[in-house]
Amino acid sequence: MVEIKQVLPLGGILLRLAFILILTIGVIIVSRLILKRLLWPSIKKTKTIAYDRILHLLENFLLLYIVLQGMQSIVKLFSESAGLYSKFLGDLFFVLYWSIGVYIAFHLIFIASK
Numbered sequence: 001m002v003e004i005k006q007v008l009p010l011g012g013i014l015l016r017l018a019f020i021l022i023l024t025i026g027v028i029i030v031s032r033l034i035l036k037r038l039l040w041p042s043i044k045k046t047k048t049i050a051y052d053r054i055l056h057l058l059e060n061f062l063l064l065y066i067v068l069q070g071m072q073s074i075v076k077l078f079s080e081s082a083g084l085y086s087k088f089l090g091d092l093f094f095v096l097y098w099s100i101g102v103y104i105a106f107h108l109i110f111i112a113s114k
Contacts, residue, residue, distance in 0.1 A: 016077055024070030031062055053111045061104050068096060 040055060072093045079089060 013077065017074060020070060020073045020077065024066060024073075027066050028063065031066065032059075035059055035062070050111055050114065054108065057104060057107050057111070061100065064100050065097075068093065068100070 075089055075093075
């Protein structure tokens with residue numbers, strides 16, 4: 001028989017997981033709306049290929065950053081509940097953030113050099 005002590009922690013974890021997922025999806029939707037409706041129309045008046053590439057690159061960077069933040073929150077949630085949050089996971093996300101930053105920097109340099 002399942003005891004209440006076993007069910008409550010799982011329910012709390014699932015509730016927090018649902019909150020993190022809804023929040024992450026909501027932030028993605030709001031950021032896309034703000035970028036597409038407010039910022040890009042005012043910036044795109046120049047209509048050059050370089051600006052379009054930079055805007056697309058920054059949009060992808062923002063999406064990756066939001067998704068990584070959500071993933072880090074989910075991993076932290078499960079690792080705290082299992083007691084397994086290690087320094088390795090923190091270092092892994094650190095490397096991922098830096099990799100995305102370096103990728104964006106190289107692409108900006110590539111776009112600017114054309």
